[in-house]
Amino acid sequence: MALLTLRGLTKRFGGLPAVDGIDLDVDTGEIVALIGPNGAGKTTLLSLVAGIVPPTACTTFRFGDRDLVGAAVHEVRHAGIGTVRQAPTRFPSMSVREEVAVGARFGRAETLDHRTALHRADEVLDLVGLREQAAAPVTSLTLHGTRLLGLARALAGRPDLLLLDEPMAGLTPGELEHAIALIRALRDEHGLTVLWVEHVMPAVDLLAERVVVMDVGRVLAEGDPAEVRRDPAVIAAYLGVPDAGPAGWAGAPGAAPSEEGGPRAGGA
Numbered sequence: 001m002a003l004l005t006l007r008g009l010t011k012r013f014g015g016l017p018a019v020d021g022i023d024l025d026v027d028t029g030e031i032v033a034l035i036g037p038n039g040a041g042k043t044t045l046l047s048l049v050a051g052i053v054p055p056t057a058c059t060t061f062r063f064g065d066r067d068l069v070g071a072a073v074h075e076v077r078h079a080g081i082g083t084v085r086q087a088p089t090r091f092p093s094m095s096v097r098e099e100v101a102v103g104a105r106f107g108r109a110e111t112l113d114h115r116t117a118l119h120r121a122d123e124v125l126d127l128v129g130l131r132e133q134a135a136a137p138v139t140s141l142t143l144h145g146t147r148l149l150g151l152a153r154a155l156a157g158r159p160d161l162l163l164l165d166e167p168m169a170g171l172t173p174g175e176l177e178h179a180i181a182l183i184r185a186l187r188d189e190h191g192l193t194v195l196w197v198e199h200v201m202p203a204v205d206l207l208a209e210r211v212v213v214m215d216v217g218r219v220l221a222e223g224d225p226a227e228v229r230r231d232p233a234v235i236a237a238y239l240g241v242p243d244a245g246p247a248g249w250a251g252a253p254g255a256a257p258s259e260e261g262g263p264r265a266g267g268a
Helices: 042-050 073-079 096-105 114-128 143-156 173-188 201-207 225-230 232-239 246-255
Strands: 002-013 016-027 031-035 060-063 081-084 161-165 193-197 210-215 218-223
Touching: 002 042, 002 193, 016 042, 016 193, 016 218, 031 042, 031 173, 031 201, 042 073, 042 081, 042 161, 042 193, 073 081, 081 143, 096 114, 096 143, 114 143, 143 161, 143 173, 173 193, 173 201, 210 225, 210 232, 218 225, 218 232, 225 232
Parallel strands: 031 193, 031 210, 081 161, 161 193
Antiparallel strands: 002 016, 002 060, 210 218
């Protein structure tokens, strides 16, 4: 059953379509990876779903039984959609525990007192593996710790759908293994649905049940990781050549830089 339904989702910047009439369904309990070359529109798509940027056009944005066309960020979050950006904003004066408590208080449309929010923060910090750093300043965290902090802040709002923007980028092999296991556990043990932008293809192969490939703002292909890996159009989009074989795919996507490294025409 579809938890998220998008039809005709479009965003133009100065007339240039970053997201160009996307239709997408995400079922309850799915882990769906959005992949594609730099500038494909992946991050822009997440930002549209999160309410961070308004759409130029959208005929349907359903989340469960709610119509979220044109909804603001707080309305999307109250509906049960949590977002973890690639470079999460932090409150430098706060401890790790305090910042996660902010996520608890501004998640679902519920009123929490400060003590209850801190208690929920402790629960989430246990879940992601940051409990020992609870009293530390947020500025003391490593890259992986900062990513976990962003995830904890989103989880504290008790979402049903998590939007993740390149959570694996720049991680060591051990950190990557931890991140993959954590996201799998969030779905298997806590019932979350995940829509996830990623360039680290080994993680996509291990974790994603369905892969949606974007290029210049449109859906190019979708299927399981093995299917999209063999798709000639997908290989060409990554490598820029029409007849590259599977051996070329293995090197290109995994080595792709962050979308912050310079998008092509069509948006991030």
